[in-house]
Amino acid sequence: MAMRIGRVGLFFLLTGLLTLLLAGGAQAMPKCLVCHGKPSLSKTLPSGRVISLFVDEKQLKDSAHAARACTDCHSDITAIPHKGEIKRVSCVRCHFKGNPVGAPQKDIYLEYGKSVHGIAAAAGNAKAPVCQDCHGTHNIRPPKNTASQMNRAHIPETCGRCHLAVYSEYRESVHWKAFQEKKADSAVCTDCHGEHTIKSHQNPESMTYLTRVPETCSRCHAAVDVVGKYGIKTEQVATYGRSFHGIAIKYGGKAVANCASCHGVHDIRPSNDPKSAVYIENIPKTCGKCHAGANVNYAKGKIHIDPTKREAGLVYWVSLLFKYLTISVMVGLVGHISLDLFRRLRRRKAAHEP
C-alpha cells in the first residue's frame, strides 16, 4: 500500500512539475523569439560557414513539439545572452524507453548506433547525421504526416541533402518516376537501404551488400501484391535464383552478378529505355563488365528464363525432350528390373513347392 501511494504521489509530483515547465516554456517562447524570430539572425562558424539562427514560429507551432519549450530541447541554454558553447540538441533526453513525458521510443532506434551514420557520428565525424538531420528540427513531425521530411514522399529529398550525387541519379530512375506517378509502393532510399539500420554496402549485414541485393529487391519484386499491382512480372526473382548467378550468390559466390550488377543501382531504368543498362543494345557492354569480350551474342536470347515456360523458346523444348526421355528410360529400366525380380521370385517359389 505504501508503495502504491508513493507511486501515485510521484506521478502527481511529476505531472505538476511538467505543467509548470510547459507553462514556463509557453511563456518563454516569445522571449526567445525576440532574437530568433528575426530571419536575418545568423552566426558565422569558425569554419567560416554562416548558419541561420532564425526560428519560424509558425513552423514550430505545426511541429510535433508545438507544446515544448525551447529549453526542453536546448537544455544547455540557461541565460541570455547565451554562455559557453551551445551544443547540438540530444533527443535521448526525452526519447528513451519508459520516459515519463510519453515521447515515442522503439527499440529499432537503438540500431542507429550500429548504422553507418551512427558509427561515423560516434567516431567524431561532424558531418555524420544525428536524429534531427533526418527527422527535422523545429519542423519535426511524425513520419506519417505528409509534411514530415521523413514521410516517404520526402525521403529522397531528405537523404539527398547530403547524398546529392546519388539523389540526382535516383531522380532519373524508374523508381522515382513511378513514385511521381503516385505509385506509392515504389522504392525510395529507405526501402533498399533501411532506416535506422542503414549500413555501408560493404558491410555483409547491409541490405545492399552484394549477396543480399537479390533478397532486398525480392521484397517488392517477388511480391504479387506489391509490384504485381502495376503489371510488373514477379518471376524475375525466381528465374534469377535458378540461374548460375543466383545459385552462386546464394552459396557464397562473390564475383557474381546480383540484380544491381545488370540493372543498375540508383538509376535503374526500364529495359525499353535506351539509357538502361539492360536495354538490348547495351547488353554487351553491361555483360562485359564481368565477362571479358562480351559481344552481341550476349543479347541473343532472353536473360530471365524459366525452362518450364514456352516463352523460354528452344530451352523449353530441350527441357521437355529431356523430361520425357528421362521418364521413358526410367520406366523401361525399372520395368526390366521389376520383371527380373518377379521371375526370380516365381522360380524361388516353384523350387520350394514340391
Next chain:
Amino acid sequence: MNEGQHDNQAAPGVGVDLQDPLRRELEGEIRRAVEAELSEELGQESRDRVVTRLKAELIEEIQARVARVKAELEAEILARVIPAPAPREFERFSGNFRAQHMVLLLSCLILIITGLPLKFHEARLSQLFFDLVGGVQVSTLLHRIGAVGLIGVGVYHLFYLVAFREGRRNFLELFPRPKDVTDLFQMFRYFLGKRDETPRFGRFSYVEKFDYWAVYWGMVVMIGSGLILWFLETALQFLPKFAADIAREAHSDEGLLATLAIIIWHFYNVHLNPEHFPMNRTFLTGRISEAELRQYHPLEYEALMASQTVRQTPPLDLATVGPLPVDPMAPPTVGHGTTGPPGQQAP
C-alpha cells in the same frame, strides 16, 4: 542266367556261405563221390570239376573286388592329383579396360556429388553440402577436376578403340545387332514364364550394350555442354546466348538422367541383383568364372572353347595304370548253366 550270375557274384568262394542251389549241388556231388566208392578215374574227374568250379568263382570274386577298389582309388587319386577341380577363370576385362572404368567411376562420382546440389539448389541438403565443402567456388573446382577425369578417359577411350586390338575387338562386340532386339523380346518372354531359358548372349548382352551406349551418349552431351559452360566467354564469341542456355539445360537434365541410370540400373545389375549381391567383382579383378561365363555369355564361351585349346591339367589317364592281372580266358565251365560269363565286373 541272371539269377545264377547274381548268385555267383554274391557267393564268393571264400568258403563262407555258398548259396543254396550251388551248395546243395556241391554237397551232393561230394557226398556222391564219397559214398559211391567211385573208381579212381571217376574220383579224380569229380575232384577236378570241383577245383575248376572253385577256381572260376574265386577269379570272379577277385575281379569284382579289384574293380571296386580300383574305382575308389581312381576317385581318390583324381581328387588329389587334380586339386579341387580348380574352378577355371577367364579374363573378361583387361587391366587397361578396368583402369578406364575406374577413372570413369571416380570422375562420375565427383561430378554427381558436386553437380546435383546445383540442380537441386533449393534443397536443404544442398545447403548442407555447400557449407561442408566451403562454398560454390570449391565445389566448382571439384566439379572441374571431375570433368578433367571424364574428358581424359573419354578421349583415351576413343584412342583405345582405334589403337588397341582389344579395343577394336570390344567395339565390334559392343556394336548393336538385330540379335539384341530379339534377345530383349526373348528375355521378356523368359521373365513372363513363357520360356525356361534366358536368351543366349555373346560377349556383351543387350544390357551391357545399353550401358555402354548410354555412357557414350551421356559423355557426348555432358562434355559438349559442359565445355560451353566452362569456357562460356570463349563459347559466346561464336554462339548466341540461348545456345549456352540450352547447354545449361541439357547439362542439368542429362546429368540427372545419367545419375538415375547409374543409381537405379547400373547398381541393380552390378550390386543389388540377387545373383551378384553384394557386388560383381569382375570390374575389380577383371576375371569371370567358367560357370558364370557359360551361364551369362554362352556364345562367347562356346566360341572360346572352339577356338582355343584351353590349357588345363590333363585328366588322369587310367589306361596308363595298366590292366589288372586277371585271366579273362578262364570261364567257368561247370554245368547247369548257373554261372554267367566272367568279365562282368563292375564298371
